[in-house]
Amino acid sequence: MTTLAASVEGSNPLLNIGIFALFVIITLVIVFRASRNTKTASDYYAAGRAFTGPQNGVAISGDYLSAASFLGIAGAIAINGYDGFLYSIGFLVAWLVALLLVAELLRNTGKFTMGDVLAFRMKQRPVRAAAATSTLAVSFFYLLAQMAGAGGLVALLLGVEGSGAQALVIAVVGIIMIAYVLIGGMKGTTWVQIIKAALLIFGALAMTLWVLAKYGFNFSSLLQAAVDKAGKAGETLLGPGKQYGATGTSKLDFLSLGIALVLGTAGLPHVLMRFYTVPTARDARRSVVWAIVLIGVFYLFTLVLGYGAGALVGPDVIKKAPGGVNSAAPLLALELGGPVLLGLISAVAFATILAVVAGLTITASASFAHDVYANVVKRGKTSPDSEVQVARLTALVIGALAIGGGILANGQNVAFLVALAFAVAASANLPTILYSLFWKRFNTQGALWSIYGGLAITVVLIVFSPAVSGKSTSMFKHADFAWFPLSNPGIVSIPAAFFLGWLGTVLSKEHDEKKYAEMEVRSLTGAGAEKAVAH
Amino acid sequence: MSTTDTGGPPDTSETIWERAHESTEFRELRSRLRRFVFPMTALFLLWYLLYVLLADYAHSFMSTKLFGNINVGLVFGLLQFVSTFVITGLYVRYANRKLDPVAEKIREDIEEQA
Numbered sequence: 001m002t003t004l005a006a007s008v009e010g011s012n013p014l015l016n017i018g019i020f021a022l023f024v025i026i027t028l029v030i031v032f033r034a035s036r037n038t039k040t041a042s043d044y045y046a047a048g049r050a051f052t053g054p055q056n057g058v059a060i061s062g063d064y065l066s067a068a069s070f071l072g073i074a075g076a077i078a079i080n081g082y083d084g085f086l087y088s089i090g091f092l093v094a095w096l097v098a099l100l101l102v103a104e105l106l107r108n109t110g111k112f113t114m115g116d117v118l119a120f121r122m123k124q125r126p127v128r129a130a131a132a133t134s135t136l137a138v139s140f141f142y143l144l145a146q147m148a149g150a151g152g153l154v155a156l157l158l159g160v161e162g163s164g165a166q167a168l169v170i171a172v173v174g175i176i177m178i179a180y181v182l183i184g185g186m187k188g189t190t191w192v193q194i195i196k197a198a199l200l201i202f203g204a205l206a207m208t209l210w211v212l213a214k215y216g217f218n219f220s221s222l223l224q225a226a227v228d229k230a231g232k233a234g235e236t237l238l239g240p241g242k243q244y245g246a247t248g249t250s251k252l253d254f255l256s257l258g259i260a261l262v263l264g265t266a267g268l269p270h271v272l273m274r275f276y277t278v279p280t281a282r283d284a285r286r287s288v289v290w291a292i293v294l295i296g297v298f299y300l301f302t303l304v305l306g307y308g309a310g311a312l313v314g315p316d317v318i319k320k321a322p323g324g325v326n327s328a329a330p331l332l333a334l335e336l337g338g339p340v341l342l343g344l345i346s347a348v349a350f351a352t353i354l355a356v357v358a359g360l361t362i363t364a365s366a367s368f369a370h371d372v373y374a375n376v377v378k379r380g381k382t383s384p385d386s387e388v389q390v391a392r393l394t395a396l397v398i399g400a401l402a403i404g405g406g407i408l409a410n411g412q413n414v415a416f417l418v419a420l421a422f423a424v425a426a427s428a429n430l431p432t433i434l435y436s437l438f439w440k441r442f443n444t445q446g447a448l449w450s451i452y453g454g455l456a457i458t459v460v461l462i463v464f465s466p467a468v469s470g471k472s473t474s475m476f477k478h479a480d481f482a483w484f485p486l487s488n489p490g491i492v493s494i495p496a497a498f499f500l501g502w503l504g505t506v507l508s509k510e511h512d513e514k515k516y517a518e519m520e521v522r523s524l525t526g527a528g529a530e531k532a533v534a535h
Numbered sequence: 536m537s538t539t540d541t542g543g544p545p546d547t548s549e550t551i552w553e554r555a556h557e558s559t560e561f562r563e564l565r566s567r568l569r570r571f572v573f574p575m576t577a578l579f580l581l582w583y584l585l586y587v588l589l590a591d592y593a594h595s596f597m598s599t600k601l602f603g604n605i606n607v608g609l610v611f612g613l614l615q616f617v618s619t620f621v622i623t624g625l626y627v628r629y630a631n632r633k634l635d636p637v638a639e640k641i642r643e644d645i646e647e648q649a
Contacts, residue, residue, distance in 0.1 A: 082597075082608055086590055089615045093583045096622055100572040220603030227604070239598030240590040240608055251591050258587040262580070285630060292623050296616050518552035524564055525638040527555075527645040 012339045019347040024176055027195055027351075031180050031188035038185040040533065041384035044391060045112040045366045046276040047187040048533035053283040055194060057290020060274050062193030063359040064091075064265075064291065065200060065298060066146060067326075067352050068418055073299070074332075075325035077306020079315050081226075081237030083244055084306055086254070088299035090261030095295065097430075098266040099288045104281035105437045105523040106272060111530050114272050114429065115371035118436050121515035122444040125379070128371040130451040134428040135269040135371075137455060138421050139364035140401070142270075145417035146357050147174065147406025167407045173353060174403035180358045181365070181395045186277060189358045196348075196355040201294060203348045204301040207329075210336050211308035222304070225311035237310065253486045257419065260490030264422030267429030270363040279532035308332055357402065365394035419488050420462050427454035427493040431501045437523060440516050442505050449504030454497030461489035551648050555641060564637045571629050579622055586611055 038044055051059070069091065076084025110116035115131035147170055180192055215221040227234035236242045244254035265271060275284045309318060309328040312335050321327040333345040369391035374382045409417075432450045435442040462468065467487040470480035486492075522528055555561055589597055590608060597608030 082590075082612075085609075085612055086587070089583075089586070089612055093579065093615060093619055096579050096619060097576070099623060100576055100626060218603075220605055223604035238604060238606055238609075239594055241594040244591065245594055254591050255587060258583075258591075262583055282635065285627065289623055289627055292619065296619060300616065514550065514553060517556035518550065520565070521552050521555045521561060521641070521645070524561070524568060525555075525642040525645070527642040528649070 012343065015339055015343045016346045019343045020350050023199075023347050023351055024354075027192050027354075028176075028179065028183075030191050030195070031184035034187040034191050035184045038187055041112070041370075041388050041391075042530070042533050043187065044185040044388045045273075045362075045370065046530075047185070047190055049277060049279050049530060050532050051190060051277045051283075053278055053286025054290050056190070056274060056278045056283065056287035058197045058294065059190045059193040059277075060271065060287055060291040061294040061298070062195075062197030062200070062355050063270060063274060064295060065197065065352065066356045067349055068145075069298075070200060070204070070302070070352060071326040071329050071349060073302045074306045074309060075318065075328035076243070077303060078226075078309040078313070078318055078328040079325055080243040081307075081310070082240045083242050085303055086240065086244075086258070087261065088302060090258050091265070092292070092296050092299055094262045094265035095288060095292045097263065098271065099285070099292065101437070102266045102272070102433060103275050103284045103288050106433070107275045107278070107281045107284040108526045108529045109437075109519060109523045110276065112273070112276055112370050113367050114269055114433065115367065115375070118432060118447055119375070120436075120519045121512050122447055123510075125376050127444055127447050127451075128375050130448050131432075132367045132371040132376075134424060134451050134455050135367040136364055137459075138267075138269055138424050138429070139360045139367075140398075140405075141417045141424065142268075142421040143357055143360045143364075143398070143402045144405045144409055145421065146353055146360070147402050148409035148417075163410065166410055170406045170410065171403050173350075173357070174399050174406065177354055177357045177361060177402075178396060178399035180354070181361050181399070182392055186362055189355075189362050190274075190277060192351075192358055193355045196351040197294065199348050199351055201298055201301075203345060204298060204305065207308075207333060207336060207341075207345075208301040208304045211304055211312070211332070214308075214312070219304070222307055222311060226307045229311050229314045237307075249485050252491070253488055256486050256488040256491035259494060260419065260423045260426045260488055263426035263430050263490070263494060265425070267425035267433065268421070269367065269425075269429070270359045272433075273363045273366065274359075276530070281526045281529070305329055305332060312336070361395050361398050361402070364398050365391045368394045419467070420458065423458045423462070423488065423490045423493055424455055426490055427458045427497040428452075429454075431494070431498045435501050435505070439505075440513075440520075441511060442501070443508050443510040443512075445508035445510065446501045446503075446505030450497050450501030453500035453504075454493060457496050458489050458493040461486075461493060465489065551645055555645055558641070560637060560641055564634065564641065567633050567637070571626065571633075575622060575626070579618065582618060583615065586615055 037048070040048075042048055069088075073084055073088050076087065078084075106114075106117055109120055113131065114135060115128040118127040118131050180188055184191070211222065212219070215225065223238060226237055230237055244250050275287070278284050278287055306328065309332040313328065313331045318325065318328045318331060321331060330342055330345055330349070334342040337344075369387050373390045374380065374387045428451045431454065432447050435446060435450065461484045464482055464484045465487050466474060466482050466485070468474055468482065469476045470482040471477070474482075589611065597606065597611065599607045601607060601610060
């Protein structure tokens, strides 16, 4: 297999590596500076709750716009046209769930993790263990997908051939990510996300304007050029159905995906944790507003970039390039601005991976140290210092697992891991959070049934889906143990988890009226909420 | 079973939280919040579901061209962006005017007592 660098005239791997290195050096300096004030648990997990709403909003968009959003969606639009656009709409509308139902109430009731909110009025140890289990599961699936898919991609952009060298690149990504998290804690991680979001959004804006300028700022002419370039089947790019419209099953699969996307975001632990980095619920609201605007505008850019790549590079060239669909945006950059722009866009892709995996790692380590170690194992009898020690150690272990898993999964079809992460977030986490915030009667048994039930159903359905076995695109091509027809389990697992949460609740008499009254007052008014740390 | 190991104040007397919970101000705050967020959530979820179903099952309708190469599907998709931005704006305005002042007053009362 030739590399992108080798296959495309004019690309310069040394230039790309130079720009990457510059980004890493600048961010590491900033992380070091930010780390000087990181002392307490609140500093490490929640950046002292001292970020402003707009800063956190930019960081959220940096956390959320993963390599899948940027490279994946632009590529999907270039190849499949309209169907690629459908993803971005689900990813965006999902933020209304976070804004209206979750962000502010969560900020007012918890300290660091999702487990804090659930444990408020329930039996601490079982619900914290459950919350940590699903947090670790979602984070790990998401992390592995980023490491495997993106590790390989960066290797291609750098012109690295051979699986040994690619493993080295994945390891380097992992080590830098661990350094960010260990040194900078949440504050350092947040700054990395802010810088990355700014680079990504401005990079995409510049390319969008460039593409539009080539077509006289007439979007319809751009579409026409994409249609012409694609040849015979070009016209199908403009309408839905090219990717998902084939059969009744594929249509149902798409519906299922759409539901998981819109309900998954507000249950993603690394998104939830970001709401604790601001001083008040009002700032949490402001940060979601900023995130919605930035993410929405960014997805409009990807629409132009996707069709632009289709028009200027062409779907055939993109499909044949190493990295396939994911190479659409980098190839467009090369077409527009030559090797320098390609280097910049590659650096942005690299920054994207680093920022997202760092956010996932700190979330998973916080959940383990705060929920499992401090409250389940030590029953709350531990000092914040030793809790942070454990969190740092956990970050190291998770980083090592991510590197190992990323190397093993390199080259695999990992798209189902992202679908799995969203489906688990929508099935196990969201019903539990919503019941916990809004349903007076909800109790420990209900929470356990919805978390463990949602998690188990989702994982089982994925394992026995065509994503894992039975098809040429499956993880195991030569085995066939699939009996569930859909690759996206959300349409079954989400209603099932809501039902289990209800059933578990009504079958148990446990109910703490006083604690619910307290929780409801706290969540709506912010009375007694965790304050920002003054340095 | 009403005891949990979450700690907190003893169960004997009515707490500050319960008094606040029963107050008319708090009831008003809760009903204002729910009156806005529940119908709005239902609305945007249905609107999104309508869009997904049309994109999934009504291909020829969505591919109908309106002007140039701009078809119904593209306009529908862009309207999802518009509705998301509009609902965000409406909620922020509502929260600033109708929720924050009441919440702030209740919070100050509680924190004075505590």
